[in-house]
Each structure stands twice: as structure tokens, then as C-alpha cells.
Amino acid sequence: MGAYFPSRNLVGYINATLSKSESFTTESMHQHDPDGSTVYIHGIVILASHRRYGLGSALLKEYIRRLRENNQTRLSRASRVLLICHEHLVNFFIQAGFSLIRKSPIALGSDIWMEMQLELDLISNRETKTTTDELEHTMPPGVLEALANNNSPRHIxxxxxxxxxxxxxxxxxxxxALDIVCPREGCGSLILKAGNAKYRRTHSFQLEPPDSNPIPPLQHLPPPPTEIDWWLVTPSPYIFENIGFSKAVPGIGQSKTKLLTCAECDLGAFGWSQEGGTEFWIAASRVAYH
Known part of the structure; x- marks a missing residue:
């Protein structure tokens, strides 16, 4: 999830995956499991010019709020959030409602990392301590509105x-020419901004097993070699505003394929990419436009 301020400029984001693992492991940092019940936050990044205004705290609180909201609407069912942080950031996450679990066994450089957890079914007193009024006095005008509106399903x-x-x-x-968004009603998350993908008319691609149906509202793609409309994103997945990747599955020839999904509600597959590749293909008929 990202924060855009002003004029849709990205000033901060949270990067996370789902996993079935019970603890924060090296493996859980590199794989996303759509059936997992634990959200692993890998990073909270704020543009240097927008730090010290409480934006990181507000972004984290909004992200947690959306996770709980998704649980209520059954878009997903995550039970908790895990992360690791430096020792000096422990209090920051405690104020956001997290609890300290242990010193993490993960070794990244020479720093000590601490593992922290937040139960999504519980709301601690610390989480309600910082009010919206308090944040408005410490943040630049418009930032809270940007957080509330970012990736909002309200736009048509x-x-x-x-x-x-x-x-x-x-x-x-x-x-x-238009923004590409998730087509699921109740999500509508921004996947890719206008002007970031090239139009291509080329062969279809099998995104589901032959005997499986796509998840509504996604429609069947015709079998290869029928040509269909695609959006080609290259050379990096960081061009996307929001995208999820499946585990690598057998693909074409000796390569492996990863399927592309909505990172917020896990709807997919929208498209595909080769593991380690620099081309990311989105089926034009499987996404919506704004």
C-alpha cells in the first residue's frame, strides 16, 4: 500500500506478503502464499522529505485498518501481522499496537533484529492513543486525506x-491511456498508473489449469495460439503500484512462471512473468480501468 501526496506522487509505501509460517523466517521473506493467514511486513518506506511528520505511523495504522476491514468483508482472512525491526524502533511499533516477541534469529548484516506481532482480532489501548486530531497537528496538510483516498475502491x-x-x-x-485497477467489486486497488505499460497483441496464455474456472469477475482467456490484448510492463516489477506474485509454477520450456495477482485482495491471475525475468504481462481483459 502506498501514500500519494500531492498530485498522486508516491511519498511512502508498505511492502508485505502472506504466509502460513508461524514465525518470521528467511523463506517467508521471499514467498507470497495467498492462502496464508499471517501478514509479513517487509518494509515501511517514507520519502526523506516527508519524514518526521508521523506519516509512517499513519500509513501503518491505515494499513492495519484495511486488513481488519478486509477480514470483515471476507476479501481475505489474515489473523495477525509479523515484522522484524531494529532495536531502536521497538517502541515505535509498540505504540502502533505491536507486541515484542523475541530477538529474531534472522541475520541481516551486523544489526540485531527484533520480531514483533500484532493480532488483528484484538485492538490494544495503544492503537487508540494517537487520535486523528493529534496527527493533523504534526503532518503536512493533505497527507491524511491522501492516505484515506489511496487505492480507494470508491472511484468508478x-x-x-x-x-x-x-x-x-x-x-x-x-x-x-488509463490507470489499471483491480476489477473486484469492493477492492478496486490501483495496479498500474497510466503510461507505464506497452500495448501488445499476441498469443494468449494459460493462466488456470485446463479443468479450472477463473475466479469471478475474471473471464476465461481463449486457448493459445489465439491472439489477445496484453499490457507489457518492463523491466522491473517496481513499476507497478500494487502487484502480487504466485509461487513459481512449471511454465514454458525450461523456465518457470509466476502468476500476477492483486496484492490487496489476491484476485487473479491477471497475467504472468517468468521467474527472474524482466517482462510482466497483464491480460487487458482481466483488469479494470479508471
Whole structure:
């Protein structure tokens, strides 16, 4: 999840995955399991010019709020949040509602790391200590509004089929003319901003096993070698605003394929990429537009 302020400029983000692991391990840091019940926060990053305003705290609180909201709407069912942090940040996370579990066995450099946990079904007194009024006195104007509006499902999106032809989605330079968002009702998370993917018309790709149906509202893709519309993102996944990756699965030839999903609600697959590759393909008909 990211914070955008002002004019949709990214000033901070939280990077996380789901896992079935009971503790924060090296393996859990490199894999995302959509069926997991533990959220692992890998990083909370704030632009240097926007630090010391409480933005990191507000971003973390908003992220936790959304996790709890998703639990209530059944978009996902996460039971707790785990993270590791430096010793001097322990109190910061305690104030956000986390509890100190132990000294982490994970070794990253020469620093000592502490493992912390927050139960999503419980709300501690510390979590309610910092009020919105207090934050408004310490943060630049507009930041709280940016957090509330970021990746919001309130904006109206359009399905691929609602356009008369794909030309309406392509800019004069051959890129996506509109923002690409998750098509699931109640999510609508921003996946990719306009102007960050190239339009391609090429062979379809099998995103589900032959005997399986895609998760609604996703539609079946025609079998290869039928040509369909794609969005090609390259060379890095960091171009995405929000994207999830499956475990590597057998793909074409000797390579392995990772399926692309919504990182907020796990809907997918939207597309695919080769493990370790620099091309990320999004099926134009499996996402929505804003």
C-alpha cells in the first residue's frame, strides 16, 4: 500500500506478503502464499522529505485498518501481522499496537533484529492513543486525506468489455491511456498508473489449469495460439503500484512462471512473468480501468 501526496506522487509505501509460517523466517521473506493467514511486513518506506511528520505511523495504522476491514468483508482472512525491526524502533511499533516477541534469529548484516506481532482480532489501548486530531497537528496538510483516498475502491472503474475496442485504451504512444485497477467489486486497488505499460497483441496464455474456472469477475482467456490484448510492463516489477506474485509454477520450456495477482485482495491471475525475468504481462481483459 502506498501514500500519494500531492498530485498522486508516491511519498511512502508498505511492502508485505502472506504466509502460513508461524514465525518470521528467511523463506517467508521471499514467498507470497495467498492462502496464508499471517501478514509479513517487509518494509515501511517514507520519502526523506516527508519524514518526521508521523506519516509512517499513519500509513501503518491505515494499513492495519484495511486488513481488519478486509477480514470483515471476507476479501481475505489474515489473523495477525509479523515484522522484524531494529532495536531502536521497538517502541515505535509498540505504540502502533505491536507486541515484542523475541530477538529474531534472522541475520541481516551486523544489526540485531527484533520480531514483533500484532493480532488483528484484538485492538490494544495503544492503537487508540494517537487520535486523528493529534496527527493533523504534526503532518503536512493533505497527507491524511491522501492516505484515506489511496487505492480507494470508491472511484468508478470500467471493465475491458465496456469499451467498443482496445484503441480507446491505448495512447498515441502505444501505452495504457488509463490507470489499471483491480476489477473486484469492493477492492478496486490501483495496479498500474497510466503510461507505464506497452500495448501488445499476441498469443494468449494459460493462466488456470485446463479443468479450472477463473475466479469471478475474471473471464476465461481463449486457448493459445489465439491472439489477445496484453499490457507489457518492463523491466522491473517496481513499476507497478500494487502487484502480487504466485509461487513459481512449471511454465514454458525450461523456465518457470509466476502468476500476477492483486496484492490487496489476491484476485487473479491477471497475467504472468517468468521467474527472474524482466517482462510482466497483464491480460487487458482481466483488469479494470479508471
Amino acid at each position: 472503474s470500467r471493465s475491458y468489455s465496456s469499451f467498443s475496442n482496445s484503441k480507446a485504451l491505448v495512447s498515441s504512444s502505444g501505452e495504457n
